[in-house]
Amino acid sequence: xxxxxxxxxxxxxxxxxxxxxxxxxxxxxxxxxxxxxxxxxxxxxxxxxxxxxxxxxxxxxxxxxxxxxxxxxxxxxxxxxxxxxxxxxxxxxxxxxxxxxxxxxxxxxxxxxxxxxxxxxxxxxxxxxxxxxxxxxxxxxxxxxxxxxxxxxxxxxxxxxxxxxxxxxxxxxxxxxxxxxxxxxxxxxxxxxxxxxxxxxxxxxxxxxxxxxxxxxxxxxxxxxxxxxxxxxxxxxxxxxxxxxxxxxxxxxxxxxxxxxxxxxxxxxxxxxxxxxxxxxxxxxxxxxxxxxxxxxxxxxxxxxxxxxxxxxxxxxxxxxxxxxxxxxxxxxxxxxxxxxxxxxxxxxxxx
Numbered sequence: 422x423x424x425x426x427x428x429x430x431x432x433x434x435x436x437x438x439x440x441x442x443x444x445x446x447x448x449x450x451x452x453x454x455x456x457x458x459x460x461x462x463x464x465x466x467x468x469x470x471x472x473x474x475x476x477x478x479x480x481x482x483x484x485x486x487x488x489x490x491x492x493x494x495x496x497x498x499x500x501x502x503x504x505x506x507x508x509x510x511x512x513x514x515x516x517x518x519x520x521x522x523x524x525x526x527x528x529x530x531x532x533x534x535x536x537x538x539x540x541x542x543x544x545x546x547x548x549x550x551x552x553x554x555x556x557x558x559x560x561x562x563x564x565x566x567x568x569x570x571x572x573x574x575x576x577x578x579x580x581x582x583x584x585x586x587x588x589x590x591x592x593x594x595x596x597x598x599x600x601x602x603x604x605x606x607x608x609x610x611x612x613x614x615x616x617x618x619x620x621x622x623x624x625x626x627x628x629x630x631x632x633x634x635x636x637x638x639x640x641x642x643x644x645x646x647x648x649x650x651x652x653x654x655x656x657x658x659x660x661x662x663x664x665x666x667x668x669x670x671x672x673x674x675x676x677x678x679x680x681x682x683x684x685x686x687x688x689x690x691x692x693x694x695x696x697x698x699x700x701x702x703x704x705x706x707x708x709x710x711x712x713x714x715x716x717x718x719x720x721x722x723x724x725x726x727x728x729x730x731x732x733x734x735x736x737x738x739x740x741x742x743x744x745x746x747x748x749x750x751x752x753x754x755x756x757x758x759x760x761x762x763x764x765x766x767x768x769x770x771x772x773x
Contacts, residue, residue, distance in 0.1 A: 423574035423621050425567070425631035425769075426515075428741040429508035430734075431483045431501050431614040434481060435474040439729075442472055445482060446607050454599040455620035464608045468701045468722065472611040472729040475501075475589045482596075487656040490592040494530030498614075499539045506540060506585055513618040517544055517721045522551040522573045526562040526586040526733050528760075529593050529657070540585065540625050559648060560697050561759030562586060562733030567619070567767050568636035574621040582619040588612060588732035593650075593657040602661040609700055610717075611729030615737040630772040632743070637766045639682045641672065644762035663736075665699065666706040668762060674710045677754070692749040693771055694718055696759035697736040700727040720746070733757070748773075 443464035451457045475497045502525075510517055519718040523546070525537035532539070535554035540546070551573070558565050565588050590610035595603065619633070627634075647665060651658040662668075681687055694717045698704055704718055704725075716722075720742045724735060731738065736757045743753070753769035 422464060423571050423619055423633045424626060425633065426618040426620050426627065427509045428615065428617045428737060428744055429505050429511035429512055429742045430738050431505050431588060433473045433475050433501070433612055433614070435477050437472045437474055437478045439467070439469045439472060443608070445478060446604070449482060449596060450599065450604060454604060456601065456604070460604055461602065463605055466657065466701060467724055468764065469609070469729050473613055473731060474591050475612040476591065481591060481594055484596070487654070490531050490656065493619035493675050494589050494592050495532045495536070495539075497589060498527065498530065498532070498536050500542060501614040502536060502540050502585050502587055502616070504631070505582055505614050506544065509583070509616035509618050515581060515618065517546055518552055520546055520572070520583045521577065522553070522582040524553045524555060524566055524570055524573070524582065524584045526555045526558065526566040526584070527588060528557055528559045528732060529588045530564060536587065537585070553665040557760065558733060558763070558765075559759035560699065560730075560732050560735070561757045561761070561763055561765040563697065563736040564731070564755045564757040564765035564767050565638065567617070567633065567639070567755060568765060570617075570619040571633040571636055571767070574619050578621040578623040580621040582622070584617040584619060585615075586734045586737055587614045588734045590730075590732055593659070595653070595656045595658060596721050597655060598658055600658075602659050606659045606661050609730045611731055613728060613731030613734035613738060615734050615741065617737065621635055629744070630770070632772070634766070634768040634770050635684055637689050639676060639718045640761045640763045644668070647760075647762040649760040666702040669703060669706040669758060670710045673707065676764060677711070677756070677766070680768070684768060686752065688713070690752050691754045692751035693743055694721070695739050695743060695753055695755040695768070696721045697739070698730060699758070700730060733759070
């Protein structure tokens, strides 16, 4: 079975206290958004202490066009992707020439040629690398990226897959969007970049093993308006429903049970919960729905507290924390939900 050989995250250069973001949001929204005083406490209810940003906080108060922000998305995505990829390659103890496949995951900017092509060009990777740009999966993209890397490595046991996920959510902020969704989004979302190496069966396994057992994707019918973008002349307008926690509470327990049952397992067999946080209410929905004893989402909460919601990247930061801080030997469940509305799950066999 394929395995995760390395994960490397980027700590972006602009880590901003949540209270500073709160004050800037109040200043930006107060004139044209009468609900500011009533909703400003949302910043205090997120559980976030600091936010990971690609640009200084002052940049987001400037008047910028969609083109300006998207140009920065391309420039910064490439810069930080190359760094993260280099770190992951070093951690895995391989050469860049060993890479057979590259998957690039993002939902917060546009580029053609896609960023994976730019990475290959910048790093001078093998020009015959198989490219798979994955766009539009939002918060579910990180888990989906692991699943798609697993499929590639199953098809080719000699595969060395480079997975890169980039989300620069801050660059999607539309200053002139005075909707409640945009305001709440401004209290949660931030930026992150991560890279991983997934290898096929023909490669020697390290002492610490993260073996990929199975994966599952599910799209829920008639839920297209739960999360996503509306594309406008001035950029990406966020769609962010208040019903997300209720949706999770209603569906997730049965979905996990069904997925694990197909592997001959039950929820009690899972020792490591590698979940995308979403937000405080989403985390509470997981806790209420799953009834797992103890603080089983402690790593997820810590990543959210330190970085904010980095969309697809967040769950891979959580995975990196399990690797760097230590995990319980046994099964691990990766889970994230995103636009569609959809869920992505990956089952890991984790060995120290």
